[in-house]
Amino acid sequence: MSNHKLKPTEAELDILQILWKLGPSTVKTVHEICGRHKETGYTTTLKLMQIMTEKGLITRELSGKTHIYTALITEEHIKSSAVTELVEEVFEGSAMELVIQTLGHYKPNGEELEEIKRLIRDFEIK
Amino acid sequence: MSNHKLKPTEAELDILQILWKLGPSTVKTVHEICGRHKETGYTTTLKLMQIMTEKGLITRELSGKTHIYTALITEEHIKSSAVTELVEEVFEGSAMELVIQTLGHYKPNGEELEEIKRLIRDFEIK
DNA sequence: GATAATCTACGAAGGATTTCGTATTTTAAG
DNA sequence: CTTAAAATACGAAATCCTTCGTAGATTATC
Numbered sequence: 001m002s003n004h005k006l007k008p009t010e011a012e013l014d015i016l017q018i019l020w021k022l023g024p025s026t027v028k029t030v031h032e033i034c035g036r037h038k039e040t041g042y043t044t045t046l047k048l049m050q051i052m053t054e055k056g057l058i059t060r061e062l063s064g065k066t067h068i069y070t071a072l073i074t075e076e077h078i079k080s081s082a083v084t085e086l087v088e089e090v091f092e093g094s095a096m097e098l099v100i101q102t103l104g105h106y107k108p109n110g111e112e113l114e115e116i117k118r119l120i121r122d123f124e125i126k
Numbered sequence: 127m128s129n130h131k132l133k134p135t136e137a138e139l140d141i142l143q144i145l146w147k148l149g150p151s152t153v154k155t156v157h158e159i160c161g162r163h164k165e166t167g168y169t170t171t172l173k174l175m176q177i178m179t180e181k182g183l184i185t186r187e188l189s190g191k192t193h194i195y196t197a198l199i200t201e202e203h204i205k206s207s208a209v210t211e212l213v214e215e216v217f218e219g220s221a222m223e224l225v226i227q228t229l230g231h232y233k234p235n236g237e238e239l240e241e242i243k244r245l246i247r248d249f250e251i252k
Numbered sequence: 253g254a255t256a257a258t259c260t261a262c263g264a265a266g267g268a269t270t271t272c273g274t275a276t277t278t279t280a281a282g
Numbered sequence: 283c284t285t286a287a288a289a290t291a292c293g294a295a296a297t298c299c300t301t302c303g304t305a306g307a308t309t310a311t312c
Contacts, residue, residue, distance in 0.1 A: 095232035106221035
């Protein structure tokens with residue numbers, strides 16, 4: 001039922017990440033946090049959030065005079081489809097080439113290493 | 127020295143992937159292979175390749191009456207920067223969250239599993 | 253209740269991407 | 283040489299994304 005097709009744009013993703021962190025928030029709050037990274041006008045953030053509402057990425061409800069916006073799409077969902085898209089479009093379907101590539105360029109910390117080993121172990125058991 | 131900034135667009139990436147596979151090719155050849163996925167006119171492919179030449183993504187030389195195009199940017203480079211971008215913009219810097227996410231959704235085959243284990247072992251030695 | 257502050261709505265500009273039509277050039281055939 | 287075929291060059295439309303300005307509405311303050 002949800003909109004699988006709708007991939008947020010870059011600016012939209014910034015806003016989603018703020019909503020995921022803060023939970024339901026006003027345009028004002030979102031805009032203040034956006035302002036730490038980039039300089040844009042208040043109405044730019046407002047317009048983006050209005051468009052995102054039309055697209056069904058977020059929803060809003062009135063609280064007094066202001067709207068409170070809530071993410072409709074989950075962080076997990078976006079991360080998952082971003083990985084799927086990267087695998088399909090850049091790695092031509094080979095997810096493990098992506099994994100190996102990443103492990104070749106970045107170092108896991110101890111905790112991450114344990115988690116990866118646990119996942120690997122699960123694969124070997126099956 | 128090379129153009130780190132220049133990320134190919136989606137249509138450009140399609141063309142790059144064809145050039146990576148076939149090696150230096152004509153517009154005609156590239157367009158024929160593009161045609162397997164999507165329906166676009168010949169001049170669309172031509173225009174894209176002209177733009178990519180301007181951007182420095184590919185180069186061309188005359189051979190008789192036609193141009194032979196060659197990728198200037200490597201597959202490895204694109205894959206690497208695509209991962210970097212995904213890590214930074216979607217996973218907020220956590221490359222290992224990307225790795226763990228991917229391992230949670232896709233299964234490695236035997237060979238891939240061995241390679242991953244080898245990489246993991248290298249991390250543990252250090 | 254007048255004024256200022258805060259929010260929202262809306263239109264539109266500017267840039268990037270993709271697409272194609274048309275015109276031009278070059279090569280090949282008769 | 284003339285015509286047809288193949289390739290290139292170029293401009294421009296259509297769409298999407300980001301941005302902002304302006305106008306209107308609502309709320310709070312004095």
